[in-house]
Structure formats: structure tokens, C-alpha cells
Amino acid sequence: MSAYEELMGWARETQALAQVAGRLGWDQETVMPRGAAAQRAEEMGAMEAVLHARRTDPRVGDWLAGAEAPDAAGKAQLRLIRREYERAIKVPGDLAAALARLTSRAQGVWAEARAAGDMAGFAPVLAEIVALKREEAAALTGGSDTGLYDALLDDYEPGASAAQLQAIFDEMRPRLVALRAQALNGADAPEVSGTFDEAAQMALSRELAERFGYDLTRGRIDKAVHPFSSGSGDDVRITTRTVPDDPFNCLYSTIHEVGHACYEQGIDSAYHLTPVGQGVSMGVHESQSRIYENQLGRSRAFCEFLYGRMRDAFGEIGVDGPEAFYAAVNRLHRGYIRTEADEVQYNLHVMLRFDLERALIAGDLAVSDLEAAWNDRFEADFGYPVKGAASGVLQDVHWSVGLFGYFPTYALGNVYAGCLHAALRREVPDLETHLANGNPAPAIEWLHQAVQRHGGLYQPQELIARACGGETPGAEPLMAYLEDKFGALYPG
Amino acid sequence: MSAYEELMGWARETQALAQVAGRLGWDQETVMPRGAAAQRAEEMGAMEAVLHARRTDPRVGDWLAGAEAPDAAGKAQLRLIRREYERAIKVPGDLAAALARLTSRAQGVWAEARAAGDMAGFAPVLAEIVALKREEAAALTGGSDTGLYDALLDDYEPGASAAQLQAIFDEMRPRLVALRAQALNGADAPEVSGTFDEAAQMALSRELAERFGYDLTRGRIDKAVHPFSSGSGDDVRITTRTVPDDPFNCLYSTIHEVGHACYEQGIDSAYHLTPVGQGVSMGVHESQSRIYENQLGRSRAFCEFLYGRMRDAFGEIGVDGPEAFYAAVNRLHRGYIRTEADEVQYNLHVMLRFDLERALIAGDLAVSDLEAAWNDRFEADFGYPVKGAASGVLQDVHWSVGLFGYFPTYALGNVYAGCLHAALRREVPDLETHLANGNPAPAIEWLHQAVQRHGGLYQPQELIARACGGETPGAEPLMAYLEDKFGALYPG
Numbered sequence: 009m010s011a012y013e014e015l016m017g018w019a020r021e022t023q024a025l026a027q028v029a030g031r032l033g034w035d036q037e038t039v040m041p042r043g044a045a046a047q048r049a050e051e052m053g054a055m056e057a058v059l060h061a062r063r064t065d066p067r068v069g070d071w072l073a074g075a076e077a078p079d080a081a082g083k084a085q086l087r088l089i090r091r092e093y094e095r096a097i098k099v100p101g102d103l104a105a106a107l108a109r110l111t112s113r114a115q116g117v118w119a120e121a122r123a124a125g126d127m128a129g130f131a132p133v134l135a136e137i138v139a140l141k142r143e144e145a146a147a148l149t150g151g152s153d154t155g156l157y158d159a160l161l162d163d164y165e166p167g168a169s170a171a172q173l174q175a176i177f178d179e180m181r182p183r184l185v186a187l188r189a190q191a192l193n194g195a196d197a198p199e200v201s202g203t204f205d206e207a208a209q210m211a212l213s214r215e216l217a218e219r220f221g222y223d224l225t226r227g228r229i230d231k232a233v234h235p236f237s238s239g240s241g242d243d244v245r246i247t248t249r250t251v252p253d254d255p256f257n258c259l260y261s262t263i264h265e266v267g268h269a270c271y272e273q274g275i276d277s278a279y280h281l282t283p284v285g286q287g288v289s290m291g292v293h294e295s296q297s298r299i300y301e302n303q304l305g306r307s308r309a310f311c312e313f314l315y316g317r318m319r320d321a322f323g324e325i326g327v328d329g330p331e332a333f334y335a336a337v338n339r340l341h342r343g344y345i346r347t348e349a350d351e352v353q354y355n356l357h358v359m360l361r362f363d364l365e366r367a368l369i370a371g372d373l374a375v376s377d378l379e380a381a382w383n384d385r386f387e388a389d390f391g392y393p394v395k396g397a398a399s400g401v402l403q404d405v406h407w408s409v410g411l412f413g414y415f416p417t418y419a420l421g422n423v424y425a426g427c428l429h430a431a432l433r434r435e436v437p438d439l440e441t442h443l444a445n446g447n448p449a450p451a452i453e454w455l456h457q458a459v460q461r462h463g464g465l466y467q468p469q470e471l472i473a474r475a476c477g478g479e480t481p482g483a484e485p486l487m488a489y490l491e492d493k494f495g496a497l498y499p500g
Numbered sequence: 501m502s503a504y505e506e507l508m509g510w511a512r513e514t515q516a517l518a519q520v521a522g523r524l525g526w527d528q529e530t531v532m533p534r535g536a537a538a539q540r541a542e543e544m545g546a547m548e549a550v551l552h553a554r555r556t557d558p559r560v561g562d563w564l565a566g567a568e569a570p571d572a573a574g575k576a577q578l579r580l581i582r583r584e585y586e587r588a589i590k591v592p593g594d595l596a597a598a599l600a601r602l603t604s605r606a607q608g609v610w611a612e613a614r615a616a617g618d619m620a621g622f623a624p625v626l627a628e629i630v631a632l633k634r635e636e637a638a639a640l641t642g643g644s645d646t647g648l649y650d651a652l653l654d655d656y657e658p659g660a661s662a663a664q665l666q667a668i669f670d671e672m673r674p675r676l677v678a679l680r681a682q683a684l685n686g687a688d689a690p691e692v693s694g695t696f697d698e699a700a701q702m703a704l705s706r707e708l709a710e711r712f713g714y715d716l717t718r719g720r721i722d723k724a725v726h727p728f729s730s731g732s733g734d735d736v737r738i739t740t741r742t743v744p745d746d747p748f749n750c751l752y753s754t755i756h757e758v759g760h761a762c763y764e765q766g767i768d769s770a771y772h773l774t775p776v777g778q779g780v781s782m783g784v785h786e787s788q789s790r791i792y793e794n795q796l797g798r799s800r801a802f803c804e805f806l807y808g809r810m811r812d813a814f815g816e817i818g819v820d821g822p823e824a825f826y827a828a829v830n831r832l833h834r835g836y837i838r839t840e841a842d843e844v845q846y847n848l849h850v851m852l853r854f855d856l857e858r859a860l861i862a863g864d865l866a867v868s869d870l871e872a873a874w875n876d877r878f879e880a881d882f883g884y885p886v887k888g889a890a891s892g893v894l895q896d897v898h899w900s901v902g903l904f905g906y907f908p909t910y911a912l913g914n915v916y917a918g919c920l921h922a923a924l925r926r927e928v929p930d931l932e933t934h935l936a937n938g939n940p941a942p943a944i945e946w947l948h949q950a951v952q953r954h955g956g957l958y959q960p961q962e963l964i965a966r967a968c969g970g971e972t973p974g975a976e977p978l979m980a981y982l983e984d985k986f987g988a989l990y991p992g
Contacts, residue, residue, distance in 0.1 A: 024546035027539070028524060035523060039531065043718035044735035047519070050773060054516035058550055226535035243536035281542060 011074035012082065016282065018071070019089055022062045023281040027239060029055040034238045034245055038230045049112070060104065063096040081284060084465045088283035091166065099147050107140050111410040118408035125398040127379045134407060135375040138368050141412050145369060157369045160413030164290040165420060167467045170366055173416050176423060177359050179483045185389055187352050187491060188340070191498035192391070197339040200318075201326030206250040206258075208321045213248055213262040215317070220300055221452040222246070222266045223273050235261040237268035237297075240287070241280040244272045255322070256337065259314075260301050267300030268293055270452065274460030289468040290414065294421020295428060296455065302351050303429040303489070304451055308334050309443035317446070338497055342392055344399035351422075352494055356389045358419040361404070365412050424472045426486025428455065431476040503566035504574065508774065510563070511581055514554045515773040519731060521547040526730045526737055530722045541604070552596065555588040573776060576957045580775035583658065591639050599632050603902040610900035617890040619871045626899060627867040630860050633904050637861060649861045652905030656782040657912060659959045662858055665908050668915060669851050671975045677881055679844050679983060680832070683990035684883070689831040692810075693818030698742040698750075700813045705740055705754040707809070712792055713944040714738070714758045715765050727753035729760035729789075732779070733772040736764045747814065748829060751806075752793050759792030760785055762944065766952030781960040782906065786913020787920060788947065794843050795921040795981070796943055800826050801935035809938070830989055834884055836891035843914075844986055848881045850911040853896070857904050916964050918978025920947065923968040 009017070032055065036048055072090055077083040114133045121129035145156035157170050214229060227239075232247035239245055246265035251257040271287050279285035287293040304310060311334035318325050318333070327333045340350050346357035364381055367373035373381060382401040383394045394400035406414055433439065436450045443451075458475035466474065472481045501509070524547060528540055564582050569575040606625045613621035633652065638644070640651035649662050706721060719731075724739035731737055738757035743749040763779050771777035779785040796802060803826040810817050810825070819825045832842045838849035856873055859865035865873060874893040875886045886892035898906055925931065928942045935943075950967035958966065964973045 020542070021546045021549065024543045025550065028520065028543050028547055031524065031527060031543075032520060035527065039720065041716065041718050041720055041735060041737075043715070047734040047772065050512070051516045051520050051523075054513045055520055057513065058517065223535070224533065226533050228531065228533055242539040243533060245533075280539065 010076070011071045012076055012078065012086075015068065015071035015075050015089065016085065018062070018065075018068065019085065019283055020281050022059070023283070023285070025055070025059055025062070027241070027243070027281070029059060030238050031243070034247075037232045037234070037236070038247060053108075056108065060096075060101075063092065064101070068093045069097070081279070081465060084284050085282060088464050092283070095148060095163065098150075099144055103140065103143055103147065107137075107144065107410055110136055110140060111408065114408045114410075115405065118402070118405065122398050122402040125396050125402070127397045127401055130402060130408070131375050131378075134378075137407065137410055138375060138412075141410060142369060142371070157366045157413060160369065161416065162413075164414050164417050165468060166289060167469055168289075168291070168416075168420065170416075173362065173420060176483045177355075177362065177416075177419065180355060180419075180423075180487060181359055181389070183487050183491065184352055184356050187494055188356065188389075189391060190500040191340040191352065191494055192342060194498045194500050197497070198327050198332045198336045199339060200255065200333070200336050201253075202322055202324055204252060204255040204322050206252065209250045209255050209258040210248075212255075212317060212321050213258055216259060216305075216314075217246070217262055217266045219446055220263055220266045220305075220448055221270050221274075221456075226273055227269055229262070235265050237265045237272070240272040240275070241277070241285060242273075244269045255318070260305060263305040264297045264301040267297035270300070270456075271296040271460045274456045275463035276461045279463045279465075284464040286464060288462075288464040288466070288471060290417035291420035291424055292459065292468050292471060294418055295424035295472070296459065298421050299425040299428055299432075299455065300448075303425060303432075304443065304448050306337050306351070307440075307443055309440040310446070310448070311337050312444045313446035335497055338493070340494070340498070342390075344386075344395060345403055352490055353390070355419045355422055358415055360385050360389060361406075361415040362419070365407070365415060369412055423483055423486050424468075424481055426483070426489055427472055427476045427479065427481045428459065429489060430485040431458070502568070503563045504568055504570065504578075507560065507563035507567050507581065508577065510554070510557075510560065511577065511775055512773050514551070515775070515777070517547070517551055517554070519733070519735070519773070521551060522730050523735070526739075529724045529726070529728070530739060545600075548600065552588075552593075555584065556593070560585045561589070573771070573957060576776050577774060580956050584775070587640065587655065590642070591636055595632065595635055595639065599629075599636065599902055602628055602632060603900065606900045606902075607897065610894070610897065614890050614894040617888050617894070619889045619893055622894060622900070623867050623870075626870075629899065629902055630867060630904075633902060634861060634863070649858045649905060652861065653908065654905075656906050656909050657960060658781055659961055660781075660783070660908075660912065662908075665854065665912060668975045669847075669854065669908075669911065672847060672911075672915075672979060673851055673881070675979050675983065676844055676848050679986055680848065680881075681883060682992040683832040683844065683986055684834060686990045686992050689989070690819045690824045690828045691831060692747065692825070692828050693745075694814055694816055696744060696747040696814055698744065701742045701747050701750040702740075704747075704809060704813050705750055708751060708797075708806075709738070709754055709758045711938055712755055712758045712797075712940055713762050713948075718765055719761055721754070727757050729757045729764070732764040732767070733769070733777060734765075736761045747810070752797060755797040756789045756793040759789035762792070762948075763788040763952045766948045767955035768953045771955045771957075776956040778956060780954075780956040780958070780963060782909035783912035783916055784951065784960050784963060786910055787916030787964070788951065790913050791917040791920055791924075791947065792940075795917060795924075796935065796940050798829050798843070799932075799935055801932045802938070802940070803829050804936050805938035827989055830985070832986070832990070834882075836878075836887060837895055844982060845882070847911045847914055850907055852877050852881060853898075853907040854911070857899070857907060861904055915975055915978050916960075916973055918975070918981055919964055919968045919971065919973045920951065921981060922977040923950070 029052070032052055040048060068089070072086065072093065075086055077086050114137060117133045118130050121127065141160065142156060145159045146153070148159035149155050161168055161170060217229060218224065226242045227244045227246065230245070230247050231249055233249065235248045237244065237246045246262070246269050248258055248262040248265060271293060275285050312330040315330040315333040327336050338350065340352060343349055343353065346354065349357055360382070363385070364373065364378065368375065368378065379397060379401045386394045386400065432451055432454055435454055439451055442448065459471060462471060469481055473479060521544070524544055532540060560581070564578065564585065567578055569578050606629055609625045610622050613619065634648060637648035637651045641647050653660055653662060709721060710716065718734045719736045719738065722737070722739050723741055725741065727740045729736065729738045738754070738761050740750050740754040740757065763785060767777050804822040807822040807825040819828050830842065832844060835841055835845065838846065841849055852874070855877070856865065856870065860867065860870065871889060871893045878886045878892065924943055924946055927946055931943055934940065951963060954963060961973055965971060
């Protein structure tokens with residue numbers, strides 16, 4: 009066997025093991041008996057140890073030195089393997105282990121502090137996490153103090169930099185603040201009300217999942233506390249949740265996760281169980297989930313269709329006609345929670361976190377000053393004060409698990425979705441008619457060809473640019489879409 | 501760290517990984533999307549490769565050479581680790597891989613041959629399996645041609661030998677043949693009939709599982725094609741199945757699997773995720789499932805209770821009173837299938853397979869002569885001819901997956917259950933009253949103390965002997981129980 013073949017054999021087995029570890033996570037959130045938690049932590053730890061040993065296996069360095077890619081896909085495989093290997097060997101094993109232990113403990117501490125609404129309970133452990141993440145970032149930059157945040161960001165969005173994101177977000181922020189103010193100063197939008205049987209919510213969810221192209225012979229839908237998508241290739245599972253008086257929570261969580269799942273299911277099967285056979289970045293992943301959920305699922309045309317199906321499923325739903333239903337689906341309200349935010353305010357939530365976590369990693373903000381900084385920034389952007397730490401600085405799990413550099417990919421996903429949506433409208437001119445018939449298939453097929461099937465073949469921004477006729481991804485298409493849509497819904 | 505501590509750390513991680521592989525098997529049989537099968541085979545193969553590499557890791561030999569056990573449990577740990585390591589390194593890696601590939605392919609071949617009812621479709625691949633199993637056995641005996649079958653048997657029932665089992669079975673076989681003939685020559689026993697809603701079967705199953713001590717906070721019940729129990733420690737899951745017109749299939753499958761699951765759940769938690777923290781042998785495992793299912797679950801007293809619950813759940817069930825119900829539960833019929841057999845005929849099925857597979861491994865029987873040998877033996881023991889290969893020689897999956905030496909542990913489990921039951925009746929004299937109230941707890945508690953909590957601390961036969969006041973396990977208690985019970989049910 010050639011070095012390339014040996015390396016790919018190793019990569020395939022590593023991917024298969026990573027899928028197993030992922031399935032264990034799915035199991036834990038859906039079907040695991042609650043008394044199994046402690047044992048599961050040990051099982052997961054053992055899998056992580058196996059994966060860590062493989063990722064830092066010195067043979068990978070030898071194979072990489074001698075491997076010659078047979079084609080373009082092979083070159084992409086080598087690029088991805090080299091990238092992950094070089095990141096893995098730069099971080100000392102002791103540091104990786106210390107971070108794993110610390111963040112495992114920190115999740116419990118965070119959950120308790122959030123329940124108590126008291127940042128003081130979480131601050132000490134968060135300070136430890138920030139210190140270790142700074143060490144990790146310094147290991148990745150080779151000891152340099154500059155570019156620490158970029159080094160972390162690169163794990164989730166290869167090729168992106170904080171400066172580039174900052175430029176995009178600087179363009180968006182004032183326009184989003186203005187749009188938010190215009191909407192929330194106007195009249196209240198309609199709201200749905202009624203009786204939303206949970207089994208009927210799940211049945212409609214399943215129908216929507218299939219309409220949006222989710223292949224249930226290679227996936228399944230379960231309930232979990234937090235909706236997520238998990239797995240790749242031929243076993244991609246999603247979860248959703250039901251809230252008795254809020255059917256949109258279930259339906260749009262499902263469509264969102266179906267976007268993630270269709271991306272993984274849609275990657276060329278020749279790449280399955282290889283590095284190229286995975287979604288290429290968090291930003292591109294989020295672009296798929298968000299375009300399914302928002303630009304398609306919350307469009308006027310699709311809402312027209314969904315209104316009929318909601319009436320079939322639930323009878324009287326408290327809104328009069330498809331136009332009022334569309335307004336209810338896209339209703340803005342004075343909220344505090346990122347995951348409950350609408351299309352306009354969501355990005356403001358993300359930018360707030362991006363700026364704060366960059367300052368933490370740069371050493372420009374102390375954890376002891378974090379809550380005050382959060383509260384100031386929130387009031388500046390949202391126009392009303394935070395009502396407490398639980399719905400403020402403590403609302404997200406991310407920092408407690410060491411995810412620094414992850415947040416901006418949510419907003420970047422929206423930016424990519426905006427670009428893709430503009431291209432999609434050009435490429436599929438009769439899309440409205442299809443959506444009004446409850447048929448997103450032509451849009452899905454375009455996304456499949458333009459984005460999903462390629463997996464990790466191209467770099468994220470290159471992928472989006474190719475899909476959009478060569479344009480470098482920027483904020484304008486998203487902002488034009490939002491201002492158009494919400495300007496009409498909330499004329500002020 | 502001492503060599504013992506290092507070894508135990510390794511053993512613990514290995515156990516955790518084995519649990520993960522087991523959970524993957526559970527997933528495959530219960531919740532996996534059907535389109536994921538091919539990918540799953542690769543994932544499973546990658547896990548097996550990890551486990552195989554660990555089991556043959558030369559460091560284990562070094563640690564074993566230097567390890568000193570701190571106590572009796574530690575000595576048992578070392579005994580079990582040494583045993584598994586020595587078996588693992590004796591089998592050449594190429595042979596183990598060839599067997600894995602062959603049996604993976606053979607399962608599909610067997611399933612097709614069974615569907616077609618044609619042994620000729622399965623015979624060639626079975627001949628290959630027998631040849632490789634003989635090679636494996638020879639590797640285990642160090643090249644000797646004698647004791648081949650014992651070497652395979654030892655994997656499932658440490659300390660047992662074919663000669664010893666033969667002596668036990670020789671005592672049982674004529675008495676079972678006579679009992680079977682007496683029963684089937686007599687009048688037909690009553691049968692239940694009615695409408696057995698499948699959700700109600702599952703609900704009653706769940707109730708019975710809890711009555712029999714299954715801890716659902718550390719387990720769960722799902723449906724699968726074949727009932728099984730999986731996992732150990734704090735995550736032990738069972739499956740059952742429903743057949744619309746046969747409620748006993750579901751209920752007694754559940755009680756049987758609960759016996760397996762309670763054994764694993766009941767092992768001293770100090771041993772969790774260690775070699776001692778698993779059921780000690782297949783025979784002892786089966787003794788627990790069978791005593792739960794038969795000596796307790798199919799007892800006259802428990803049937804009295806169950807009759808009432810069946811009437812509650814299903815209304816009219818076609819039998820008149822608890823005595824007729826007890827007879828229906830313990831009905832013998834002219835069957836062909838081991839897994840559907842009653843307490844009397846089950847052991848005859850097992851002995852048939854034991855004798856045939858021993859002859860195959862010894863080289864005294866060619867695969868080409870297997871079907872004829874099966875049919876002759878079946879008619880001799882059961883009194884009527886086999887009606888075809890699908891319900892004859894092709895009925896069991898075992899040989900296609902390379903399980904030679906496994907079958908006799910089923911009958912040995914019954915023998916152990918007979919011994920334990922005799923001791924239990926002495927130790928818990930008012931058991932009948934509890935069972936008639938639907939409360940097997942005093943029996944379960946005795947089994948927990950006498951057998952389950954010890955895990956792999958003692959050798960299988962030593963464990964059973966200790967539980968039974970020192971008596972070496974033999975056939976007499978089981979045979980006395982069966983002749984007493986079925987002699988009364990079928991006075992002839």
C-alpha cells in the first residue's frame with residue numbers, strides 16, 4: 009500500500025470511531041437511562057482517549073510526509089488530515105486532558121449558577137477555562153500572543169479571521185439595531201393561540217422534515233431537551249422538542265435540524281467516513297440550517313402552505329388568514345435569550361458574545377467584569393436592560409464547555425445563508441410557487457448541488473463563493489433580505 | 501503506580517470500550533435507521549479492531565508478570581485478565597480477522613438459505629467456518645488435536661468440559677424423552693385465546709419487569725426482532741417482542757431477559773467496569789434468566805397471580821380459572837423450534853446441537869452429512885420427523901456467527917437453575933405465598949446475595965456450589981423438578 013492508502017485507511021477507521029462517539033452522545037440525550045450518567049462519562053472518556061491517541065499518532069506525520077494525492081478530492085483529504093494533525097500535536101497532552109477535566113466539571117457548575125441566577129458561582133471556573141483556552145491558543149500560534157482568538161476560531165471556521173468577521177459585523181450591527189428599534193416601536197404583531205397537541209406537533213414535524221428532504225431511512229427524529237443533529241453519512245439523526253403553547257418551537261427546530269442533517273446526508277457518498285465526508289465548517293453548517301428554517305421555512309410563500317396544515321392539525325389557531333399567520337411566524341418581541349430570538353435580533357446576540365469572548369481571550373476583559381460588560385452591551389443594542397444573569401450572561405452553555413470562537417459562526421452562517429438565498433432566487437425563479445405548494449424540493453436540490461454534496465472538498469468561503477457565482481461572501485445580501493422582509497412586516 | 505494499578509486502569513478503559521461496542525449492537529437492533537447498516541458494519545469493525553489491539557497489547561503480559569493482587573477480588577481480576585489475554589495472544593491475528601470476515605458474510609448466507617429452506621446454500625460457508633474454528637481451537641490447545649471442543653467451550657463456560665457435560669446430559673436425556681412422550685401422548689392442554697392488544701402486552705411486560713426487580717432507572721425496554729439483554733453495570737437494556745395472538749411470547753421473553761439484566765445490574769458496584777464486574781459465564785447467566793422465567797415465572801403460584809393480571813389487561817382469555825391458566829402457560833406441543841420449546845423439550849433441542857457440533861469440531865461429522873444427522877436425531881428424541889431445513893438444521897443463527905461451544909451452556913443454565921431452585925425453596929420456605937401475591941422479591945433477593953452480586957469473583961461451578969450449600973451442580977434437582985411439575989400436569 010502507498011502512504012496515501014495507508015493514511016486513508018487510518019482516516020476511515022478514525023472517522024468510523026468518531027461516528028461511534030457521536031452516537032454515544034445522541035444516546036445520552038435521547039434514550040439513556042438516567043442512572044447511567046456516571047458510567048457513561050467513563051465510556052465517553054475512554055472513547056475520547058482512543059480518538060486522541062489516533063489523532064496524535066506519529067505515523068500520521070510519516071504518512072503525510074510521503075503521501076501523494078491521486079486527485080483533487082485526495083488533495084482535499086490530505087489538507088484536512090494535515091490541518092487536524094498539526095493542530096492536535098501542537099497542544100500538549102497534559103493541557104488537552106486538563107481542559108477536558110475542567111470543562112467536564114464546569115458544565116455542572118454553570119448549570120447550578122444559572123439555576124441560582126448567580127454569576128459569582130460560575131466566575132471562578134470560567135476564569136480557569138479562559139486561562140487554559142489562552143494557553144491552548146498560544147500553543148496553536150507557537151507561543152505568539154497575537155492571533156490567539158483566530159487560532160481558536162480556526163477550529164470551527166477554517167480560513168476565517170476575527171478581523172474579517174469584525175468588518176462584516178460592523179456593517180450589520182447599526183442596521184440591525186435600527187431595524188429592531190423600528191419593529192419594536194410599532195404595533196404588536198399577531199400571535200398564534202390554541203391547543204397544540206404534542207403528538208400532532210411531532211406528526212407535523214415529521215411531515216415537514218420529509219418535505220424538506222430529510223431521508224428517514226438514513227435518519228430518525230426523537231425528542232430531546234435541546235434540539236440537535238448528529239452523525240454523518242448514512243446515519244444522521246435529529247432531535248426536536250415540543251412546547252405545549254408554542255408549536256413553532258417544535259416545527260422550526262425540526263426544520264433547522266433538518267437543514268444540518270440534509271447537509272450531512274447530502275455529501276457525495278464516495279466521501280463517506282472520510283475527512284472530506286463531513287460538513288466543512290460550523291458556518292457552512294449553520295448556513296444550511298438557517299436557510300431551511302428562515303429564508304425557506306419562514307418565507308411568506310411557505311407560511312401560506314403551513315397555515316393550511318396548521319389548521320388541519322390544530323383547528324382554530326388564533327390568527328386570521330395566511331398573512332396574519334406569516335406575521336405571527338416572524339413576530340419580533342422583547343426577549344433576552346439567543347436561542348429564542350428572531351432573524352433580526354439573533355445576530356445582535358451573537359455579535360455581543362463575539363466581542364466579549366474576543367476581549368476575554370485577548371486578556372482585555374477580566375471574567376470579574378464580564379457580567380457588567382454583557383449588561384451594558386445588551387442594553388445598548390436591544391434598548392432594554394437584562395433582567396438577570398440566568399437570561400443574561402449565564403444563558404449559554406458554550407463557554408462552560410470551552411467553546412471560544414464558536415459563537416461567531418452562527419452569525420456567519422446567516423451571512424452565508426443570505427448569499428446563498430440571493431443566488432437561489434436567481435437560479436430558481438419560480439421558487440415562490442413551489443414553496444406555496446409546500447414543496448421546497450427545487451431549493452433543496454439547488455443547495456444540494458451547489459453546497460451540500462461537496463462536503464469538505466473546498467474551503468468554506470471558497471465553497472460559498474463558488475455557489476454564488478464567485479462573489480466573496482459579505483453582509484449585503486442578508487441585510488437587504490432582512491430589511492426588505494422586516495421593513496414590510498414592521499413599516500413603523 | 502504499581503503494575504496492578506496500571507493493569508486495572510487498562511482493564512477499566514477496555515471494559516468501558518466494550519460497553520460502547522455493546523451499546524452499538526443494542527442501537528443496531530432497536531433504533532438504527534435501516535439505511536445505516538453498511539456504515540454501521542464499518543463502525544463496528546473499527547471498534548472491534550480497537551478492542552482486539554487492546555486485548556493483545558503486550559504491555560498486558562508485562563503488567564501481569566509484575567502485578568500483585570491486594571485482595572481476593574484483585575486475585576479474581578488477575579485470573580480473568582490473564583485468562584482472556586492468554587486466549588487472545590494464542591489466536592493469530594490473521595485467523596481472528598479471517599473468522600470475523602467469514603462469519604460477517606456467513607450470516608447473510610445463512611439467512612438466505614433459511615428463507616429458501618435449503619441447507620445446500622449454507623453448507624459450503626459452514627464448512628469454511630468449521631475449518632477455521634478447528635484452526636482456532638488448535639491454536640488454543642497449542643496444536644493438540646484432542647480437546648478442541650473443550651477449548652471452544654471454555655470461552656463461554658470456564659472450567660466446564662465436554663465430558664462433564666456429557667455425563668450430566670446422559671443422565672437427563674432418557675428421562676426427558678420419557679417425560680415428553682408421556683405428555684404428548686396424553687390429552688391436549690388448554691390454550692389461551694382472545695385479543696391481546698400489543699400496547700397492553702408491553703404495559704404488562706413492564707409491570708412484570710419491575711416486579712422481578714429490573715431497575716428501569718438503569719435500564720430500558722424496547723422492542724426488537726429477537727429479545728436480548730445488553731450492557732452491564734448501570735446501563736443494562738433489554739428488548740422483547742409482541743406477537744398478536746401469543747401474549748406469553750412477550751411476557752416470558754421479558755421475564756427471561758430481566759433475569760439476565762438483573763444479574764448484570766446486581767453485581768457489586770465496586771466491580772463495575774472491571775472484568776469481575778460482568779456475569780461470570782453463559783451458563784450462570786442462563787441460570788438466572790431461566791429461573792426467573794420458569795421456576796418462578798411459570799410456577800403454579802405466580803400463574804395464579806398472573807391469571808388475574810391477564811384478565812385485567814385483556815378481558816376474556818379463553819381459559820377458565822388459574823389452574824387451567826397454569827396448564828396453558830406450561831403447555832407442551834409438537835414443535836420444531838428450540839426458542840419456542842417448553843421446559844421439557846428445550847433441553848433435548850440443546851443436547852442435539854451439542855452432540856452434532858462436537859462431532860463437527862472433532863472431524864467425526866462432515867457438514868455434508870449434518871442435515872441427515874440432525875433429522876435422524878430429532879426423530880429419535882422427539883418422536884416425529886423434521887418438516888424441513890428452515891425449522892430444522894437451519895433454525896439457529898449460532899453456527900453462522902461461529903458460536904461453537906455455546907449451545908450446551910443453555911442446558912447447563914437449566915441445570916444450574918435447577919440446583920439454585922432447590923436451594924431457594926429450602927432458604928425461602930414461604931415463597932409460594934409471595935409468588936401468589938405477584939411478589940418474587942424474596943427469591944430475587946436470595947439470588948442476588950447468593951449469585952448475582954459476586955460477578956466474576958468465583959469460577960462458575962464454584963459459585964453455584966457455594967450458593968447451594970456446597971453441592972457440586974448436577975442434573976438431579978432439575979430432573980426432579982421437571983418430573984414433578986410435568987408429571988402432575990400430564991399424568992398420562
